[in-house]
Amino acid sequence: LLRRAVCPGSFDPVTNGHLDIIARASKLYDVVHVAVMINKSKQGLFTVEERIELLRQVTAEYGNVVVESHHGLLVDFCKERDIPAIVKGLRAVSDFDYELQMAQMNNGLSGVETLFIPTNPTYSFLSSSLVKEVAAWGGDVSHLLPPVVLEALTGRIAGDR
């Protein structure tokens, strides 16, 4: 039986911080499912399909990462795929309150467990929204994103559709 875990997020776009956690999770599990969670109410900079494509490109080398999208409850995604574990990255204490609440709710709803990986301090400050903001104002975010993502972000900000 394969040991599976899910790494959920919006990944709009995937950053080096996300990739660090996904890579570390891929060493702990037979298969890591990266779930791009669809949030209809929030218009992203990249489409769900673009986010999936970028994630697939930057995780291909790990060999055991599957990238999918999901609309609805994460625990339903887990149930459908027989995934008993959610793996999340924790950046700072400020993340913990909400993550603890979600972990307890998800476990109560479905028995699915949540495992936290402390982010590499290098990426503690990092989030997709901050990267987009800095890039939009011409800031250098090249060290925070995989090259293909930097290229896509630069293009999108330059106005390509």
Ligand SMILES: Cc1cn(CCC(=O)O)c2ccccc12
């Ligand atoms: C630190 C961290 C935040 N998130 C969710 C951010 C999002 O929703 O895009 C992650 C997803 C995967 C790996 C690490 C992380």
